[in-house]
Each structure stands twice: as C-alpha cells, then as structure tokens.
Amino acid sequence: MAQRVTKSVNGLHEDLAKVQINGNGVNGHSANSNGVKTNQRRKMDRKKSSPMMPTFMVSAPGKVIVFGEHAVVHGKAAIAAAISLRSYLLVTTLSKSKRTVTLTFPDIDFNHSWIIDDLPWSTFSHPSKKKYYYDLVTTLDEDLVAAVQPLVHDVSPDKPADIRKVHQNSAGSFLYMFLSLGSQSFPGCQYTLRSTIPIGAGLGSSATIAVCMAAALLLQLRTLSGPHPDQPAEEARLQVERINRWAFVYEMFIHGNPSGVDNTVSTQGKAVVFQRTDYSRPPSVRPLWDFPELPLLLVNTQTAKSTANEVAKVGRLRDTHPKLVESILDAIDQVTQSSAELIEHEDFDTENEEELRKVGELMTINHGLLVSLGVSHPRLERVRELVDHEGIGWTKLTGAGGGGCSITLLRPGVPRSKLDCLEQQLETEGYQKFETTLGGDGVGVLWPAVLKNGMDEDEEGGMEIDLENFLKAEGNEGVERLVGVHGGVGEREGWKFWRVEN
Numbered sequence: 001m002a003q004r005v006t007k008s009v010n011g012l013h014e015d016l017a018k019v020q021i022n023g024n025g026v027n028g029h030s031a032n033s034n035g036v037k038t039n040q041r042r043k044m045d046r047k048k049s050s051p052m053m054p055t056f057m058v059s060a061p062g063k064v065i066v067f068g069e070h071a072v073v074h075g076k077a078a079i080a081a082a083i084s085l086r087s088y089l090l091v092t093t094l095s096k097s098k099r100t101v102t103l104t105f106p107d108i109d110f111n112h113s114w115i116i117d118d119l120p121w122s123t124f125s126h127p128s129k130k131k132y133y134y135d136l137v138t139t140l141d142e143d144l145v146a147a148v149q150p151l152v153h154d155v156s157p158d159k160p161a162d163i164r165k166v167h168q169n170s171a172g173s174f175l176y177m178f179l180s181l182g183s184q185s186f187p188g189c190q191y192t193l194r195s196t197i198p199i200g201a202g203l204g205s206s207a208t209i210a211v212c213m214a215a216a217l218l219l220q221l222r223t224l225s226g227p228h229p230d231q232p233a234e235e236a237r238l239q240v241e242r243i244n245r246w247a248f249v250y251e252m253f254i255h256g257n258p259s260g261v262d263n264t265v266s267t268q269g270k271a272v273v274f275q276r277t278d279y280s281r282p283p284s285v286r287p288l289w290d291f292p293e294l295p296l297l298l299v300n301t302q303t304a305k306s307t308a309n310e311v312a313k314v315g316r317l318r319d320t321h322p323k324l325v326e327s328i329l330d331a332i333d334q335v336t337q338s339s340a341e342l343i344e345h346e347d348f349d350t351e352n353e354e355e356l357r358k359v360g361e362l363m364t365i366n367h368g369l370l371v372s373l374g375v376s377h378p379r380l381e382r383v384r385e386l387v388d389h390e391g392i393g394w395t396k397l398t399g400a401g402g403g404g405c406s407i408t409l410l411r412p413g414v415p416r417s418k419l420d421c422l423e424q425q426l427e428t429e430g431y432q433k434f435e436t437t438l439g440g441d442g443v444g445v446l447w448p449a450v451l452k453n454g455m456d457e458d459e460e461g462g463m464e465i466d467l468e469n470f471l472k473a474e475g476n477e478g479v480e481r482l483v484g485v486h487g488g489v490g491e492r493e494g495w496k497f498w499r500v501e502n
C-alpha cells in the first residue's frame with residue numbers, strides 16, 4: 001500500500017546530515033560534505049529524528065555505444081551516450097534485530113538473503129586485503145573471489161544451469177563489493193532492483209546495476225556528499241568518480257574483462273569519449289556536453305547474448321591473429337576519432353545532410369569491422385539489410401553484439417511511409433523498436449524514496465515508494481510512473497543528480 005508521509009523533504013544533503021547526528025554512521029566513516037556541521041546543529045535544536053536511515057532510491061541510465069565497442073577493451077577510444085532507459089534500486093534498511101542482507105531482483109527472478117554475521121568479514125578486512133571507499137581497484141583479488149565462492153555456490157540450486165549462472169554472477173559481484181566496502185556492523189537491509197532496460201541487449205544493463213549498487217553502498221557508508229544544487233562541479237566530479245570506481249569492480253565480477261566504458265557513461269551520464277590504455281590507471285574520459293540529437297532508431301533483435309562471451313571471442317581471435325586483429329582494432333579507433341572530430345565541431349548540424357551522411361558512413365565502416373571480428377549475428381545483419389535496401393539510413397550493432405541491439409542513423413527526409421513500412425516489417429519478424437533520447441542524466445538519488453507530488457498531493461507530505469508498490473508496478477510504464485518520471489523527455493520529479501558540468 002502507498003503510504004502518506006508528512007515529513008518535509010529537504011533534500012538529500014540535509015537528510016544525510018540528519019542521520020549522522022544520531023550516531024547511526026555505518027563503519028565509522030563520515031561524509032566530507034561541506035556545511036554538514038552547521039546543519040547538524042540546526043537539526044539537533046529542532047527535534048531528534050529517527051535513527052534509522054530512510055528508504056531511498058538510486059537510479060542509473062543504460063547506454064548506447066555509438067562507436068568503438070570491443071576496440072575499447074583493447075585500449076582504443078569509444079564514444080558512448082547515456083539513454084533514457086534506466087535501472088532503479090530501492091534500498092530498505094531493516095530494524096536493528098534483523099541481521100540479514102537481501103537481494104531482490106524480480107527481473108531475473110532472483111531473491112536471496114545472507115546472514116550478515118556469517119559472511120567472510122575476516123578475510124576481507126585483513127590488513128593485507130582491506131580496501132577503502134577511496135581506493136582505485138583495477139583487478140579482482142583471487143583470494144577474495146575464492147572467499148565468496150562457497151556463498152555463491154549455494155545460490156539457486158534448483159534453477160537450470162544458465163539461469164543459475166546469472167544468479168550466481170549477481171550474488172558474487174554484490175558480495176565482493178559489499179564485503180570490500182562494508183563491515184560486520186553494517187545494518188540489515190534489502191536491495192530491490194527493477195529495470196526498464198532489456199537484459200543482455202547491448203544497452204549496458206549490467207553496468208546500471210553496478211552503478212546503482214556502488215552508489216547505494218557509498219551513500220549508506222556516508223562517503224558521498226550531495227548531490228545538492230549548490231555543490232561545486234569539482235566536488236560533484238569526485239563523488240561521481242568514487243561511484244564509478246566501485247561500479248567497475250562490480251562489472252569486473254560479471255564480465256571478467258570490461259573496459260569500464262559502460263559504467264563510466266552510466267555514472268556520469270551525457271556522452272563521453274572514453275579510452276583506457278593502462279588498466280592500472282583511471283581511464284581518460286572526455287565528456288561531450290553537447291552531444292548532438294542524432295535521429296537514431298534503436299532496434300532490439302530480442303536475441304540475448306553474453307558480453308563476457310563476445311569479449312572473450314575477440315580476445316581469442318586476437319591471440320590467434322595478433323597483427324591482423326590489431327590493425328582492425330586500429331581501424332575502429334580511426335573511425336571513432338574521425339566521428340569525434342565531426343560531431344565535436346562547433347558547426348556540426350544534425351539537419352545538414354552531408355554531415356549526417358559522413359557520420360552514417362563511419363557507422364557502416366564500424367559495423368563492417370565488427371563483423372570481421374565475428375561479433376555480429378544474422379538477426380543484426382537482417383536489420384542492416386532491411387534498412388540498406390530501402391535507403392533509410394546507416395546501421396551498426398551497438399554494445400557487445402552476438403545479438404542484442406542495433407542503431408540506425410536515419411537519413412534526413414526519408415518519407416514517414418517508408419519508416420512505417422520498416423517498423424512494421426521489423427515487428428512482424430519479432431524485433432522490438434525503442435524510443436529513447438541520448439545524453440541524459442547519470443546516476444541519481446531519491447532521498448528519501450518519497451515523491452512530493454505523489455498521487456495524494458499534499459503540501460506537507462508526499463507519496464512513499466515502498467517495497468510493495470515498487471514490486472507491484474506493472475511493466476516499464478508502471479515503474480516509471482511510480483518513480484516519478486514524467487513526459488516525453490523523462491523529467492524526474494524529486495530526483496537529484498550530481499552536476500559535474502562547469
């Protein structure tokens with residue numbers, strides 16, 4: 001049941017301060033937020049508030065890779081943009097007596113609890129192993145992976161092997177991050193996730209879970225300040241970087257060898273030119289603040305794939321034909337650099353046919369190079385064939401390939417009737433078309449999980465998003481309505497985002 005809440009929602013920054021005064025800090029970490037002390041005093045003077053952390057929500061966007069997937073794993077550049085499809089994670093703190101941590105992931109039919117005191121804390125907190133929230137972790141520690149294996153092994157014993165593998169991946173990546181960042185004194189809690197992003201379709205679904213989990217844990221540990229409207233961009237960037245670093249750890253567990261582009265664009269939003277030449281150092285990330293509104297058609301082949309498998313496949317091809325594959329990867333890098341030059345140019349105009357054609361040709365070349373790396377799929381080739389045959393635009397796969405999604409840059413002036421025909425044909429053949437906008441916000445927080453103008457409008461209060469109504473929300477539309485997404489541009493009521501732009 002939806003519940004009315006009569007407390008005023010002053011914004012995340014103050015609420016973080018409020019919880020701290022009551023000595024409910026987890027792990028003894030304290031937020032480095034500006035002005036917290038003054039807020040604390042003011043709040044103490046007013047009234048003592050509940051010591052339990054309120055239920056809150058975090059959210060992160062999926063992404064499309066416009067250029068450079070796979071090559072980016074091998075140190076080349078990629079261009080990726082956030083999309084408006086997102087994952088939402090509801091974090092519910094349990095009463096003190098409940099010493100369990102639960103993952104509830106209904107999209108993959110996964111629900112599992114662990115007793116906090118039974119987790120291998122001593123291994124993770126050993127001085128030779130201990131990691132802190134500010135650390136840069138670029139490889140998984142084999143001993144720590146081994147320490148979570150017995151727990152992972154116990155997950156979903158009765159499920160078919162493929163589903164069990166997905167559940168075990170979720171469990172393993174969560175436990176690795178939870179044990180690395182948390183401590184035995186962590187409060188019992190439940191993490192419930194719902195996503196509007198198709199899974200394994202090349203739209204970065206796993207990275208969004210990674211980003212949501214990293215942000216949630218870091219918020220629970222009070223190691224993040226903000227987001228709040230007066231926060232200097234410099235400070236916001238530091239917070240976002242912290243979330244991104246831990247999201248990468250989560251991604252490493254799911255993927256084995258991720259480049260980090262997915263979690264980076266999901267954390268910071270907008271669009272980026274990303275490159276990681278040295279895995280022991282942070283990647284180079286150049287934001288594209290004014291990413292053009294390219295007229296894109298996003299099509300899901302509805303053929304699921306595993307990013308880990310596709311990445312491993314390219315790795316094997318490179319081992320077998322090192323020189324040849326390196327030159328293909330270099331060619332992809334060239335394509336990415338050329339397209340960055342084009343779209344970053346101050347005169348770039350999406351209405352200009354000639355300029356769009358150049359970007360489109362680069363997409364066609366990029367796709368051809370990905371085909372030669374063996375990561376396309378007949379269902380992706382079919383989209384390309386339909387689009388090419390009708391002269392509708394330029395198509396490439398996006399993400400890991402092997403199924404998943406394609407993007408088509410639409411040629412200007414294509415008659416609506418042609419587009420309708422294509423869309424009809426795609427539907428008949430079992431494809432799914434997505435409407436999404438590129439370049440939106442990155443990770444966001446709804447703290448507490450209350451919408452001021454919920455269904456029961458009231459100046460003082462709002463509508464609490466509780467576990468029950470979050471789980472009951474029907475489909476993507478139901479989830480978006482519940483979490484306060486409005487209108488075609490996806491405006492988000494009550495949500496706050498770290499503003500990293502100057």
Ligand SMILES: Nc1ncnc2c1ncn2[C@@H]1O[C@H](COP(=O)(O)OP(=O)(O)OP(=O)(O)O)[C@@H](O)[C@H]1O
Nearest residue numbers: 105107195200201202203204205206306307399400
């Ligand atoms: N809604 C979800 N709920 C729970 N887990 C999810 C959800 N979406 C994705 N995952 C996790 O992410 C994995 C899919 O990741 P994968 O990288 O193969 O696909 P992707 O991230 O959608 O595509 P790409 O990496 O090509 O962009 C799933 O196996 C699961 O572990």
Ligand SMILES: C[C@@](O)(CCO)CC(=O)[O-]
Nearest residue numbers: 069070258259260399400
């Ligand atoms: C295929 C890949 O390049 C993109 C997946 O979205 C893998 C990665 O960068 O980690």
